[in-house]
Amino acid sequence: MTSGRTIRVQTPQPYDVVVGRDLLGQLVGCLPPGVRTVGLITSERLSANAAAVRNNLIAAGLEVCEITTPDGEAAKTAEVAATCWSALGEAGLTRSDAIVGVGGGSTTDLAGFVAATYLRGLPIVQLPTTLLAMVDAAVGGKTGINTPTAKNLVGAFHEPAAVLCDLDRLRTLDTAELVSGLAEVVKCGLIADPEILDVVESDSTAALDPGGDVVQALVEKSVAVKADIVAKDLRERTSHGSDVGREALNYGHTLGHAIERIEDYRIRHGEAVAVGMVFAAELARLDGRLGSDIVDRHRSALRSVRLPTSYDRADWESLLALMRVDKKARGDVLRFVVLDGIARPAILEGPRPDLLAAAFDAVSG
Numbered sequence: 596m597t598s599g600r601t602i603r604v605q606t607p608q609p610y611d612v613v614v615g616r617d618l619l620g621q622l623v624g625c626l627p628p629g630v631r632t633v634g635l636i637t638s639e640r641l642s643a644n645a646a647a648v649r650n651n652l653i654a655a656g657l658e659v660c661e662i663t664t665p666d667g668e669a670a671k672t673a674e675v676a677a678t679c680w681s682a683l684g685e686a687g688l689t690r691s692d693a694i695v696g697v698g699g700g701s702t703t704d705l706a707g708f709v710a711a712t713y714l715r716g717l718p719i720v721q722l723p724t725t726l727l728a729m730v731d732a733a734v735g736g737k738t739g740i741n742t743p744t745a746k747n748l749v750g751a752f753h754e755p756a757a758v759l760c761d762l763d764r765l766r767t768l769d770t771a772e773l774v775s776g777l778a779e780v781v782k783c784g785l786i787a788d789p790e791i792l793d794v795v796e797s798d799s800t801a802a803l804d805p806g807g808d809v810v811q812a813l814v815e816k817s818v819a820v821k822a823d824i825v826a827k828d829l830r831e832r833t834s835h836g837s838d839v840g841r842e843a844l845n846y847g848h849t850l851g852h853a854i855e856r857i858e859d860y861r862i863r864h865g866e867a868v869a870v871g872m873v874f875a876a877e878l879a880r881l882d883g884r885l886g887s888d889i890v891d892r893h894r895s896a897l898r899s900v901r902l903p904t905s906y907d908r909a910d911w912e913s914l915l916a917l918m919r920v921d922k923k924a925r926g927d928v929l930r931f932v933v934l935d936g937i938a939r940p941a942i943l944e945g946p947r948p949d950l951l952a953a954a955f956d957a958v959s960g
């Protein structure tokens with residue numbers, strides 16, 4: 596039975612994110628009229644998912660050019676993007692055709708980037724298969740690939756035509772991946788929607804069950820948070836003080852990215868961001884903005900879904916150096932998204948070095 600809630604992203608060209616189960620039947624209806632050939636971009640680990648999508652498209656009379664990429668981050672390279680461009684060219688896709696991306700955030704980032712660049716932009720429908728991709732990567736129009744020097748250094752803003760978050764896809768996902776995605780869910784709760792925190796805290800076991808209604812509620816609420824933020828700030832303008840647009844979505848990411856880099860990406864994104872959010876909360880507390888009760892709430896919400904709240908494997912000076920090259924730093928001035936309260940994000944620029952060190956001490960375990 597098809598069920599789903601639709602969240603409209605009110606960008607200049609609005610699009611729908613559908614959250615539900617058994618959504619494949621809606622795919623063809625999401626494609627723009629006139630599409631004859633679909634470039635289906637997916638990861639080698641998701642062949643069963645991709646086969647169902649391919650059969651659905653073929654049954655609707657469409658040609659399918661299926662492109663299978665290496666798994667995970669290995670998909671996000673210029674070489675893989677070039678392979679996709681060649682395959683689309685050989686299949687003869689035209690500007691009236693479309694791309695469908697099936698996979699986690701790595702695949703949806705690559706597929707989005709290929710869609711943004713091939714023929715200067717083809718419509719794309721995203722079918723995210725991880726929790727992180729459903730609540731974050733596939734929604735909002737940021738697409739990109741990595742370079743040998745850094746992650747996500749090359750990319751484009753390219754809004755999808757639609758996003759179908761089929762929660763049944765999460766049933767095969769490793770629990771560790773689900774947990775990692777929950778960090779972005781908790782982030783949405785902290786920066787914008789305290790009801791998300793209430794749901795996570797009141798039934799954390801259910802939050803980890805991809806078959807249940809609680810996960811559906813969490814995905815719906817998190818997508819609604821992201822939709823609202825990106826609709827107000829499509830291209831991530833620079834925020835000042837409490838006037839925070841899309842940058843709010845980077846809550847916890849400044850230290851989180853530094854931890855990911857120092858770990859050479861062997862730590863999951865959500866785990867690093869979880870520690871980064873506790874760090875940002877401690878920083879806000881030390882800066883006199885946030886009560887310790889809310890800092891404690893960060894820790895309890897994250898721990899309830901098995902996310903880490905401390906990190907002890909790196910020296911502070913190395914992390915500080917990495918944070919200075921973070922794309923949110925301006926010159927040598929560090930910038931952090933912090934909270935002035937739950938759902939009250941703000942920007943803290945150039946915090947005192949002793950506060951930074953003390954905040955790191957508080958998350959060093």
Ligand SMILES: NC(=O)c1ccc[n+]([C@@H]2O[C@H](COP(=O)([O-])OP(=O)(O)OC[C@H]3O[C@@H](n4cnc5c(N)ncnc54)[C@H](O)[C@@H]3O)[C@@H](O)[C@H]2O)c1
Pocket residue numbers: 638640641666667668671698699700701702704724725726727728731732733734735736737738739746747764765766767768769772864
């Ligand atoms: N564009 C954005 O706004 C944005 C936002 C956040 C993250 N991202 C990007 O997203 C990427 C991370 O995404 P991710 O965490 O989904 O990782 P991922 O895409 O690498 O997937 C993680 C692993 O799960 C597997 N997998 C995916 N779906 C599965 C399923 N249903 N069942 C079993 N296994 C499955 C994948 O094959 C992979 O091995 C990063 O590259 C990050 O930069 C982008």
